[in-house]
Amino acid sequence: MDGTYDIAVIGGGPGGYVAAAYAAKKGAKVVLVEKDTPGGTCLNRGCIPTKALIRTAEVYKTLQEAGRYGCRAEKVEVDFKKAMARKDRVVKGLVKGVEALLARRGVTVIRGWGRLMDGETVVVSYGDGRESLLKARHIILATGSEPVTLSIPGASSEAVIDSTQALELDALPESMIVIGGGVIGMEFAFIFTRLGAKVTVIEYMDQILPSVDEDLAQEVFRSARTAGIQIFTKARATAITPTDAGLAVALEDAATGQQLPEIAAEKVLMAVGRRPLIEGLGVVEVGIELDPMTRGIKVNERMQTNIDSIYAIGDVTGKVMLAHAASHQGLVAVDNILGQESRMDYSAVPNAIFTDPEIASVGVTEKEAAARNLNIRVGRFPFAANGKASTLGTSRGFVKLIADADTGRIIGGGVVGPGATDLIAEITLAVQHRLTVEQVARTIHAHPTLPEAIFEAAWAAESGALHLAD
Numbered sequence: 001m002d003g004t005y006d007i008a009v010i011g012g013g014p015g016g017y018v019a020a021a022y023a024a025k026k027g028a029k030v031v032l033v034e035k036d037t038p039g040g041t042c043l044n045r046g047c048i049p050t051k052a053l054i055r056t057a058e059v060y061k062t063l064q065e066a067g068r069y070g071c072r073a074e075k076v077e078v079d080f081k082k083a084m085a086r087k088d089r090v091v092k093g094l095v096k097g098v099e100a101l102l103a104r105r106g107v108t109v110i111r112g113w114g115r116l117m118d119g120e121t122v123v124v125s126y127g128d129g130r131e132s133l134l135k136a137r138h139i140i141l142a143t144g145s146e147p148v149t150l151s152i153p154g155a156s157s158e159a160v161i162d163s164t165q166a167l168e169l170d171a172l173p174e175s176m177i178v179i180g181g182g183v184i185g186m187e188f189a190f191i192f193t194r195l196g197a198k199v200t201v202i203e204y205m206d207q208i209l210p211s212v213d214e215d216l217a218q219e220v221f222r223s224a225r226t227a228g229i230q231i232f233t234k235a236r237a238t239a240i241t242p243t244d245a246g247l248a249v250a251l252e253d254a255a256t257g258q259q260l261p262e263i264a265a266e267k268v269l270m271a272v273g274r275r276p277l278i279e280g281l282g283v284v285e286v287g288i289e290l291d292p293m294t295r296g297i298k299v300n301e302r303m304q305t306n307i308d309s310i311y312a313i314g315d316v317t318g319k320v321m322l323a324h325a326a327s328h329q330g331l332v333a334v335d336n337i338l339g340q341e342s343r344m345d346y347s348a349v350p351n352a353i354f355t356d357p358e359i360a361s362v363g364v365t366e367k368e369a370a371a372r373n374l375n376i377r378v379g380r381f382p383f384a385a386n387g388k389a390s391t392l393g394t395s396r397g398f399v400k401l402i403a404d405a406d407t408g409r410i411i412g413g414g415v416v417g418p419g420a421t422d423l424i425a426e427i428t429l430a431v432q433h434r435l436t437v438e439q440v441a442r443t444i445h446a447h448p449t450l451p452e453a454i455f456e457a458a459w460a461a462e463s464g465a466l467h468l469a470d
Helices: 016-025 040-045 047-064 080-105 183-195 214-227 323-337 366-371 387-392 420-432 437-441 452-462
Strands: 004-010 030-034 108-111 113-118 121-125 131-141 145-147 175-179 198-202 230-232 235-242 247-253 259-265 267-270 274-276 310-312 351-353 358-363 376-382 398-404 410-417
Touching: 004 016, 004 113, 004 323, 016 030, 016 080, 016 323, 030 131, 040 047, 040 080, 047 080, 047 183, 080 108, 113 131, 131 323, 175 183, 175 247, 175 259, 183 198, 183 214, 183 351, 198 235, 198 259, 214 230, 214 358, 214 410, 247 267, 310 323, 351 420, 358 420, 366 376, 366 398, 366 410, 376 452, 387 452, 398 420, 398 437, 398 452, 410 420, 410 452, 420 437, 420 452, 437 452
Parallel strands: 004 030, 004 131, 030 108, 131 310, 175 198, 175 267, 198 230
Antiparallel strands: 113 121, 121 131, 145 274, 235 247, 247 259, 351 358, 358 410, 376 398, 398 410
């Protein structure tokens, strides 16, 4: 037992390591227990490595389209092994940065598996039979999530991979079936398609990216079809069987159960979601309450569980499975532990999807507003009328702002198109600080820039866009 810590954090992902570093910065004595490499799924097997490959795909696409920009590029090819090696270098560099940050802040990092013994004791297992005990006045659980696999015949076949295994491939498959047309599935679909694979997506719901508004998702759907991605919506995979060339997937109509034509590919990527990782954590044994809706650890607005000394943040709560949400939840938990009252607000958590084109959204969606009978006005502005987008040659998509019809306060918004995942920050700021469309419309935006589309959407919601004819 290595003394008593103020805070013990179990899990070193974007929630856990940020909470640990923040707490140490505020003067707490902190220990972080992590079974793998700091940075968690996001940095090591998710957000960062996929974006590195997306960048490779973007560069390749740009070279293929060089003639559009008055340039010439001949015999352009993808070196998959080098692309994967670059991805690994990016990840390793950022991991070193996290490790250096924790060291500079004085956080004690222990490599091992953490398990709760009680509200102030953590058992650390080292994988070689050794164990040790840690005492802490408060404990933060940040163990993240794990991929979900469909329980269908053949799902355990060797050529069926999850998102982690997709990032470890040593060769580009000629063809791939992606089961799941959500965020993870569609990002991988574009990556492998752009790099040269033939990709088919199977989605159970009636649209891809079912969590976003239909008009945003439809732009990506059209782009995917143009890129050569075959998409089956309202379809259910029922079995996976080996073939000489790889695997075949049996399909049926999700509504009627009618059998659909079988499809085949070299690899099948299972991308049907993630679930909170609580196995082996000891939460049930110590009496921590679980949330039946999210299947994660139940917490209040202070990120506190039903045991006062134990907090939970990130994917393990099942609330919002986004890295930046986990980081903010970590700040909230630490503030409350150290005596500064703080509550988690989910009304302005941005969602960024790195498809082609990108999608980003925040706050209330049109779909949600209709379900809640909210009186809204919506301002839209197309990138086709934005000067910067035209110069980039990427004018597909639009910006939309959703405002309260009576007050003009911006309560949500979405972007699909160039730079969407960066542009959403301005809309998030507007939602967070209750800005009105009038305030945004009367804020000078530099020209020519993509954010002018937000400016114009604000005008569209107020009295009509400046650069669109009525």
